Amino acid sequence: MSPPAPVVKDSSMLKQKEMISGNYRRLETAAADGRKVVSTFVPGNLNELIMCFDVLNNLPEINAIQNGLRKKTGGYIMEAEKRGQSEDVCTYVKADLGMIAKGNIGPDGQKLPDPDLLLLSYTGCFTFMKWFELLRDHYGCETAMLHVPYQGDGRITANMIAYVVRQLREEVIPKLERLSGVKFDIDRLRENLARSARAEDDFVWVLETAKLRPSPIDAYFGGVYYIGPIFTAFRGTADAEDYYRLLRAEIAERIAAGQGPVTPAGDMPAERYRLVVEGPPNWTSFRDFWKMFYEDGAVVVASTYTKVGGLYDQGFRHDPAHPLESLAEYCLGCYTNRNLPARIDLIEQYMNDYQADGLLINSIKSCNSFSAGQLLVLREIERRTGKPAAFVESDLVDPRYFSPANIKNRLESYFQMIEQRRAGAAPARAA
Amino acid sequence: MTMRSVAEIIAECQALYDDLDFTAARAWKAEVPGRIVVGYMPFYVPRELIHAAGGLPLGVLGGGDQLEVIQGDAYYQSYICRIPRSTIELGVTGRLDFLDAMLFPSICDVIRNLSGMWKIMFPKTSARYFDVPQNYRDDVGGVFYINELGELREILARLAGAPVTDAALRGAILLYNENRALVREVYAFRAREPWKAPSAEVYLLMRAGMVLPVARHSALMREYLAAAAAADRPRRDNSRVVINGAFCEQPPLNLIKSIELSGCYIVDDDFMLVNRWERADVATEGDPLAALAAAYLHGSVDTAAKYEPDRAHKGAWLIEQVRRSRAEGVIFATPSFCDPALLERPMLQRALAAHGIPCIAFKYAENSGQMQPIREQAGTFADSIKLWSAA
Ligand code: SF4
Ligand code: SF4
Numbered sequence: 001m002s003p004p005a006p007v008v009k010d011s012s013m014l015k016q017k018e019m020i021s022g023n024y025r026r027l028e029t030a031a032a033d034g035r036k037v038v039s040t041f042v043p044g045n046l047n048e049l050i051m052c053f054d055v056l057n058n059l060p061e062i063n064a065i066q067n068g069l070r071k072k073t074g075g076y077i078m079e080a081e082k083r084g085q086s087e088d089v090c091t092y093v094k095a096d097l098g099m100i101a102k103g104n105i106g107p108d109g110q111k112l113p114d115p116d117l118l119l120l121s122y123t124g125c126f127t128f129m130k131w132f133e134l135l136r137d138h139y140g141c142e143t144a145m146l147h148v149p150y151q152g153d154g155r156i157t158a159n160m161i162a163y164v165v166r167q168l169r170e171e172v173i174p175k176l177e178r179l180s181g182v183k184f185d186i187d188r189l190r191e192n193l194a195r196s197a198r199a200e201d202d203f204v205w206v207l208e209t210a211k212l213r214p215s216p217i218d219a220y221f222g223g224v225y226y227i228g229p230i231f232t233a234f235r236g237t238a239d240a241e242d243y244y245r246l247l248r249a250e251i252a253e254r255i256a257a258g259q260g261p262v263t264p265a266g267d268m269p270a271e272r273y274r275l276v277v278e279g280p281p282n283w284t285s286f287r288d289f290w291k292m293f294y295e296d297g298a299v300v301v302a303s304t305y306t307k308v309g310g311l312y313d314q315g316f317r318h319d320p321a322h323p324l325e326s327l328a329e330y331c332l333g334c335y336t337n338r339n340l341p342a343r344i345d346l347i348e349q350y351m352n353d354y355q356a357d358g359l360l361i362n363s364i365k366s367c368n369s370f371s372a373g374q375l376l377v378l379r380e381i382e383r384r385t386g387k388p389a390a391f392v393e394s395d396l397v398d399p400r401y402f403s404p405a406n407i408k409n410r411l412e413s414y415f416q417m418i419e420q421r422r423a424g425a426a427p428a429r430a431a
Numbered sequence: 432m433t434m435r436s437v438a439e440i441i442a443e444c445q446a447l448y449d450d451l452d453f454t455a456a457r458a459w460k461a462e463v464p465g466r467i468v469v470g471y472m473p474f475y476v477p478r479e480l481i482h483a484a485g486g487l488p489l490g491v492l493g494g495g496d497q498l499e500v501i502q503g504d505a506y507y508q509s510y511i512c513r514i515p516r517s518t519i520e521l522g523v524t525g526r527l528d529f530l531d532a533m534l535f536p537s538i539c540d541v542i543r544n545l546s547g548m549w550k551i552m553f554p555k556t557s558a559r560y561f562d563v564p565q566n567y568r569d570d571v572g573g574v575f576y577i578n579e580l581g582e583l584r585e586i587l588a589r590l591a592g593a594p595v596t597d598a599a600l601r602g603a604i605l606l607y608n609e610n611r612a613l614v615r616e617v618y619a620f621r622a623r624e625p626w627k628a629p630s631a632e633v634y635l636l637m638r639a640g641m642v643l644p645v646a647r648h649s650a651l652m653r654e655y656l657a658a659a660a661a662a663d664r665p666r667r668d669n670s671r672v673v674i675n676g677a678f679c680e681q682p683p684l685n686l687i688k689s690i691e692l693s694g695c696y697i698v699d700d701d702f703m704l705v706n707r708w709e710r711a712d713v714a715t716e717g718d719p720l721a722a723l724a725a726a727y728l729h730g731s732v733d734t735a736a737k738y739e740p741d742r743a744h745k746g747a748w749l750i751e752q753v754r755r756s757r758a759e760g761v762i763f764a765t766p767s768f769c770d771p772a773l774l775e776r777p778m779l780q781r782a783l784a785a786h787g788i789p790c791i792a793f794k795y796a797e798n799s800g801q802m803q804p805i806r807e808q809a810g811t812f813a814d815s816i817k818l819w820s821a822a
Contacts, residue, residue, distance in 0.1 A: 084776075084777040084780065085773075085774075085777060086773040086794075088510070089770050089773050089774050090770060093774065120738075122738075126539050126540050126543070127770050127774065129565070130770070130771060130774035131774070133745070133774075134774065134777070134778065137745065145565055145738055147564060147565035150543055150562060152535075152559065152560025153560070157582075159575060159582075162574070162575070163564075163566075163574070166570070167566055170571050339546065339547040339550070339560070340547025340548055340551065344551070368541050368544075368770060369540040369544075371508060371511070372507070372543075372545070373506075373544040373545070375505065375507065375508070376551065380551065393508065
């Protein structure tokens with residue numbers, strides 16, 4: 001979730017870079033330092049709770065992303081396929097299994113530690129379950145399952161909260177206590193949650209600046225930097241709080257200066273198209289993909305991908321007054337754990353609140369959780385908003401599924417369509 | 432009444448299978464005003480609750496190879512399996528318009544998201560995502576599940592216009608216990624004498640259970656067991672295999688026939704697991720919801736959609752199927768793009784390898800037409816099994 005910083009580096013970026021490499025360093029020296037390692041997932045992660053046990057947090061999805069950005073995943077995926085994984089399944093899983101098969105060398109070139117516990121927080125994706133069963137098969141280590149029910153009717157029920165809390169009490173916390181030898185201290189959890197909530201306030205402030213014209217941020221390509229600390233191993237830390245304070249101040253300066261988003265090529269000159277984007281980005285050609293937008297003056301003003309680790313902009317905050325219930329609510333509320341009608345409502349809200357010209361869906365081959373149903377999302381948004389929507393297809397970390405020429409063509413005709421729509425032409429679809 | 436022949440019984444099943452308009456279920460509903468029909472997708476829903484609400488549970492297993500999917504394809508990318516698109520096709524062509532509700536079990540993200548699509552596309556049908564626990568402790572997953580069952584019971588009562596009583600539920604559990612016992616008997620019969628119960632027949636018989644009222648299906652199985660036992664059929668020198676991976680999108684009937692024609696007797700499978708989800712009778716004493724929950728948590732079969740808490744237990748059910756049916760190998764037949772089945776497969780393959788059980792794997796779609804490659808692969812497998820056993 002945190003690509004290498006663009007060419008123009010703000011201090012928030014430098015800070016994040018240091019946070020990420022610090023975490024990798026700690027992972028690499030875990031055995032020497034006598035620290036236990038917990039592997040877990042990004043959506044619905046329990047970082048504040050994990051921190052209560054002084055254990056380290058390894059996130060296989062982030063390793064896959066970082067390896068994707070470094071163009072290492074193509075080889076890893078092929079290795080996993082050679083070892084029996086199907087070409088049809090999620091490439092995050094195969095990138096991880098391939099990396100392990102090739103010696104488990106992490107994105108920064110050092111060996112990653114074997115996990116002591118697989119914390120299978122099963123939020124918003126069935127593949128997570130198979131992924132960690134496969135890892136358990138390999139490592140033979142203990143697994144703690146946290147089953148987070150799906151919001152099938154678009155709401156969180158008391159039964160769901162009670163179930164998640166019961167699992168935290170009966171399954172997750174006892175296993176973390178046993179693993180770490182540290183007794184669970186709920187006051188420590190409260191402190192972590194309070195820090196999270198403060199960072200979440202600043203994070204939301206940053207996201208919502210995209211309502212301005214011009215938007216001072218890109219809420220997708222830039223957004224993936226901004227979500228880094230709060231979605232991963234840093235939520236609940238003082239570092240994350242500092243990061244978002246710093247970021248907020250930087251964005252405030254950009255607003256004061258009337259600047260648009262920062263891009264790998266420097267400040268974006270003029271905002272021509274305001275887009276909402278649904279779906280994760282492609283990581284292996286992240287820069288090329290971004291360039292296709294900023295070169296044409298397209299700014300993403302809101303994205304759903306930046307909500308996979310929580311919908312803070314919809315009002316959710318981690319709550320120290322109700323620590324376990326708040327963690328449960330957090331897990332239940334992540335974007336891909338919301339039903340399709342709720343996802344469509346959210347996108348419609350973004351289209352209106354952020355005065356977008358259209359919706360772009362980047363449909364990811366790997367990810368049924370995001371992708372199944374996106375063509376209906378597209379139709380519904382066009383119908384409800386009267387704005388044009390477009391559809392491109394790529395993959396997360398499999399370079400075989402990123403076709404730059406196709407995507408560029410599709411985007412160019414989409415931007416033309418937005419122009420035509422502005423000029424009052426009849427609706428048409430680019431996809 | 433004279434006893435019907437196997438061919439006559441199977442002709443009835445085939446007609447039900449071919450009928451993509453669900454005429455029998457429509458007729459059942461029209462017979463008595465106020466009856467409800469509740470559709471469900473794979474892999475499992477507690478059909479007892481629907482029956483107890485005076486309803487007919489109707490398995491919706493996609494469109495097979497006879498349905499032309501035109502509109503359904505417009506809703507899905509090429510890299511998503513076929514069952515959701517043919518199910519949408521069934522919906523938009525009005526073939527499911529008589530359903531009062533549609534249940535989407537928590538099997539995978541595709542069917543999960545389809546539940547939301549149904550809400551938008553077919554607002555007159557009550558669509559419900561049906562969650563099951565992945566935690567198997569009575570005081571954790573059990574409590575959650577009993578409450579979920581309670582919610583479903585309320586929904587069904589509203590649709591039926593009358594409460595779903597404990598007595599009705601116990602009655603339904605009894606009927607389904609009987610039905611599952613018969614399903615197990617049919618499977619055991621086929622495993623004993625596979626030449627007398629070809630898999631295409633057993634498959635059609637089980638498919639009939641997706642659309643018929645439970646008692647009628649039970650009667651049909653009894654009739655089949657008697658007729659098949661009496662029939663004199665030639666015994667072939669086939670290898671014995673278990674099919675795994677086909678628990679959701681169904682293979683075309685031709686694929687099942689092709690496997691047998693190529694020299695393999697299918698002696699167990701995981702098609703339509705809902706028919707024998709509970710391995711033993713569900714208790715008919717005490718709180719019926721608690722009984723259903725206990726059966727789910729502690730007595731149900733394994734499949735990729737279910738979390739396996741114990742690493743050592745992964746593949747145990749498949750190995751038990753192999754042992755019980757005296758199979759000599761496993762064929763992984765998996766729908767293309769089926770994440771749960773395809774991610775599960777390597778773990779099952781390792782478990783089989785540890786027990787020295789050979790296997791092969793291929794993929795299909797419900798409308799696969801080309802059977803030659805599958806026939807060749809299965810034929811080679813059958814031959815190699817014979818060679819190994821001779822060695
Ligand atoms: S299917 Fe999607 S959400 Fe699940 S692990 Fe893969 S990329 Fe992540
Ligand atoms: S075939 Fe597999 S991926 Fe497709 S809906 Fe069924 S379980 Fe899901």
